[in-house]
Amino acid sequence: MRILVVNPNTTASMTAKIGEAARAVAAPGTEIIALDPGHGPVSIEGHYDAAFALPGLLDCVRQGEAEGVDGFVVACFDDPGIGACREVATGPVVGICEAAMVAAAMIASSFSVVTTLPRAIPVIEELAHRYGMERRLRRVRAAAIPVLDLEADAGAAAKVHAEVVRAIEEDRAEAVILGCAGMADLAASLGQRTGVPVIDGVGAAVKLVEALVGLGLRTSKAGGYANPLPKRYAGDLARHAFQSHDRN
Amino acid sequence: MRILVVNPNTTASMTAKIGEAARAVAAPGTEIIALDPGHGPVSIEGHYDAAFALPGLLDCVRQGEAEGVDGFVVACFDDPGIGACREVATGPVVGICEAAMVAAAMIASSFSVVTTLPRAIPVIEELAHRYGMERRLRRVRAAAIPVLDLEADAGAAAKVHAEVVRAIEEDRAEAVILGCAGMADLAASLGQRTGVPVIDGVGAAVKLVEALVGLGLRTSKAGGYANPLPKRYAGDLARHAFQSHDRN
């Protein structure tokens, strides 16, 4: 099985880290293709960045679709463009926030999320509400680290660790989710140090795509995720228009 | 007061109709600027189209912001990109789905929505849930009309009328919302024919922006709608990057 893991930002070192995290958990028969779009924001911190990550993300998904990959992971914790990806995709598409929350809910009664910047808090609260997880979500905490500092700042891991500990002690969270794809490398060691499950969404999404593909399930085309209707896109974006021959 | 009403698709006749609907309800001192981006999908029918409407929509909002308009209407019933627009905007930004539901909830105990295609139904149900309106929403109904047929098809108005009548009789809806900006011209006559309030989101959003601007309220920059962080955007999308001098 081939899974395309899209990093919707354009920071290659982060794409590499995400690919590594994905491969670390992938089943023997799974090939992970880690991709970033090459155009778009270097990091996604807020709705505006997320909006401009979509053209690149969807390019990647269409490319994967053309190459017949079996499923897709969108490796940004805001779960941007999942609906659009599902319209294009034949196989399943899983976002890392949804994946992490689903995994947490099956091994713990409640969880907290530790993310990067405070501005991400309402976004993640809204996602929890959309996924029916608001009751299980104790609190979203921000470690006050810009996304790219996760790559660069030697102290970042310590800040995340401190916030994970607060989630366990103050929120009484039974599990902690790391709320940024750039934290994927921290989950295992944080889980060991705290004795509480610490969940990385990238890994979780890879395993859920494997699960869905393994079940023979594809994205339903009977309603909200039906293929885009063929039509003209004007101007610069013309090449992005979905065409009849794109249909799956 | 100047309000920028963005039609996020690129069909000029629809932009004209939307502008007309906006001007029909605007207060004497309000100048309506109706704009479409010139690049992007000719109609928005699903998540994929909505994703590719965002670059153009945000271009328009940034342009309006540069020109100092007082507030913004996003004239597509999927309320695409509202969070991103709010990050960029100094003044208020209102989507037509949220506006219509807010208006309906203040004049009726319950409402139904009549939209274009069945694929829009889950999108609108999700928005109702996000806005805390799921209890008041009796049902989302599709008249089975592609968006652009609203312009072209002589029978479209009759189909919408039939579905509005069903909403009143079968759903016991006390008000009916027209779930597409392209239906803006039908609301008044449908309201008169049925004796039940029929609400057009374009008009509703214009009046709500006028209200918020009149109150001196601007989009809060204290959390989820803070200005985008200045950063580099790679490739084709470089020009869209938010810069320090863009800050409001």
Added chain:
Amino acid sequence: MRILVVNPNTTASMTAKIGEAARAVAAPGTEIIALDPGHGPVSIEGHYDAAFALPGLLDCVRQGEAEGVDGFVVACFDDPGIGACREVATGPVVGICEAAMVAAAMIASSFSVVTTLPRAIPVIEELAHRYGMERRLRRVRAAAIPVLDLEADAGAAAKVHAEVVRAIEEDRAEAVILGCAGMADLAASLGQRTGVPVIDGVGAAVKLVEALVGLGLRTSKAGGYANPLPKRYAGDLARHAFQSHDRN
């Protein structure tokens, strides 16, 4: 357009202040009629006071209806008797709690409310639940000021200010709503001092009524807000009975 703003308590100085707040935001063509009923509680602090504010409130609304006003504001943050007013009214009726929450939700991801006495907290929480706003409401805070002390107590404004600051810092509220019509004069200066939107419900409701009237929307008579049925009221309250000739 003429809007009747009813202060449901009988403290004339508060009616004057409310009228002033309403006129401060009203559009050029809007005439504000600020009225209090002359009979009933001098302030509304709890369910019992609210119950005895209803006869006077409804007298005012029926009087406004007879005079053909275009819409109504109920200027008490408990939103008392809104359903009854809507049954009587032809035009729209908006309560200041609902109006403030609707305004807040369009410019901020979350908000807190600062009200007068602790006993108001569960009332406002219940309203937030009724309006589908419980997810956006961070917290209701009481400044521990009796309503009429807002008129009399030189220190009241400072107490409200302190609580607004706590809402921003402790609750991470992106906007703050002032939870009493008697605080209407404080909103603008508090917004300026804190840099966060501070919302007064009286102003918000006036602008929302202007918006709804401007849209040509009237209260739906197709269900829960149909005109009262003509019938006999016994005893002291006989004159309040709705009659066939009252129908709109």
Added chain:
Amino acid sequence: MRILVVNPNTTASMTAKIGEAARAVAAPGTEIIALDPGHGPVSIEGHYDAAFALPGLLDCVRQGEAEGVDGFVVACFDDPGIGACREVATGPVVGICEAAMVAAAMIASSFSVVTTLPRAIPVIEELAHRYGMERRLRRVRAAAIPVLDLEADAGAAAKVHAEVVRAIEEDRAEAVILGCAGMADLAASLGQRTGVPVIDGVGAAVKLVEALVGLGLRTSKAGGYANPLPKRYAGDLARHAFQSHDRN
């Protein structure tokens, strides 16, 4: 134990019927005092009627309080003024809608409500939401009978029966609640005829008040139901003002 059952409308025959229904289920040691206020609407059909039932209802409760009754039933299915009554009362106050839903939820997974007029449907749906019962409520059905026709119309019982049968067959309701105090006499026979529990709120509320009084529980004065604050009421309503010596 003495329980005051207030019929908030002024139709003496209905008060008698309600008293009878209350006595039919009261425990041996319970004295039922059935009262109506003598002033106010002859029936409660909508929010406006309910508003004008409050002065009389609260007069009755204050009178009962002065006479030291142990608890109160408000015998109108809209549960009008419950909060205000609870502020005044030392003992527990139970509304018949809340009581019926609580009883239904302990003997059935789901229930429907059969009420009088369609205009009551959104009121009851709103109450179900307030009480956390929206999931268990299958549907509110109206038998299209004005309240006072329950007294007068020979065919009323048959209409109610027909609607109860529809609730069982079409809604798959496991229990049916009669949504009007004026239907109190029909519950037992309908339960027998259909083989499904049919619940009358008057009886349910009497038994719940007995239960709460028997537990030694009184209305909490620690928050939302604290005694009204002593203050002046202006004009006609002056005599209704709560005074320091009224405190319990």
Added chain:
Amino acid sequence: MRILVVNPNTTASMTAKIGEAARAVAAPGTEIIALDPGHGPVSIEGHYDAAFALPGLLDCVRQGEAEGVDGFVVACFDDPGIGACREVATGPVVGICEAAMVAAAMIASSFSVVTTLPRAIPVIEELAHRYGMERRLRRVRAAAIPVLDLEADAGAAAKVHAEVVRAIEEDRAEAVILGCAGMADLAASLGQRTGVPVIDGVGAAVKLVEALVGLGLRTSKAGGYANPLPKRYAGDLARHAFQSHDRN
């Protein structure tokens, strides 16, 4: 009327205390039969214990059913096996968590629960959600006392008292529920000392069963609580199989 109060654990001293609490509130004509199954866990602290309390609990209920008792109380705050008991029972079955929350909601706007061990917190939060009480539940607090220490530890009552005070002061709870049948003897004195209603579920459940029986209501057999289907149970559990002649 005879009510069977089942203590689903096997600690006789606790059964005695529960029986005493039940008798203390029972009406003159009510006979309380307090029973424990003789086999199963000595205390219920978590899901596993609760699972092994079910065979004994259901034995007791079937025995009560055979003897024609009128109703049942399940005296463990996790409300274990209520659905199963309702399938077997002709009369009503009430759990003490549901009973306590229902009672609290009728005398207070909000409540907190004080339970024994922290591991019970998510169980009780889940029950509150199931009963539609999540909005009224301020917080579940654990006094950190193993269940049987309530019998043995002289300091247990002081710890419960301290937590009740915190619930009132920190959570602003208007009522407090004692979240363990073993605390039944503490409610009255805690209520007196704090001046806030303190609710014991055992008493509440007894009174609610009396109420339902007094209304002539039986468990609905029209859906989710229909009698078990007669069938074979294999092995050790064969004797527990429900048979045709068991039907009510």
Added chain:
Amino acid sequence: MRILVVNPNTTASMTAKIGEAARAVAAPGTEIIALDPGHGPVSIEGHYDAAFALPGLLDCVRQGEAEGVDGFVVACFDDPGIGACREVATGPVVGICEAAMVAAAMIASSFSVVTTLPRAIPVIEELAHRYGMERRLRRVRAAAIPVLDLEADAGAAAKVHAEVVRAIEEDRAEAVILGCAGMADLAASLGQRTGVPVIDGVGAAVKLVEALVGLGLRTSKAGGYANPLPKRYAGDLARHAFQSHDRN
């Protein structure tokens, strides 16, 4: 990896079918152990049967735990005893209802469930509410087939097929879940015939356990799923008591 799939009923042919369905989707390195307890109900149709399935189910899980299996599937659509199993288990425990709903929600906007008997409908609705899936669940439908007739009745598959078609056409469900482990063999062919994803919970749960184990996630012991406390169980059930040396 070894996964223990427990059929909590005692019908060996169904255990075999479940084992087969599990093996059909298991990854190459996964060993499926399909087990039933040998004592308990031959089928689970309602709460009573589910209660008596728990001792056997927990025996199986403890046996698996002793043998060091990596994770557990509970193969009954009522998701009985999941919390208890999670207390005992080191690895993850997944129920087939939760698994199927999680899978459906990632490939479709909405789904319906087709189950066996009408009495299962409220049970499944309650589970959907517990899992935060009530918004996505269009309807639970019963094919009116006793569980064991799925084994015996030649017409059963046709009845299930008919109900799946109704779910697609009448409920507009974008995916359909088969609501009984005994239907596991029908999913693939129904999916092919209808063109809409049809989901079997057994397969879904196996793949989710594989996913969680593959992530190195174990059941959190930090709260609601901590190991049972060692204690004495009286009588027949003594051997089931959890002991210190059982701790993981």
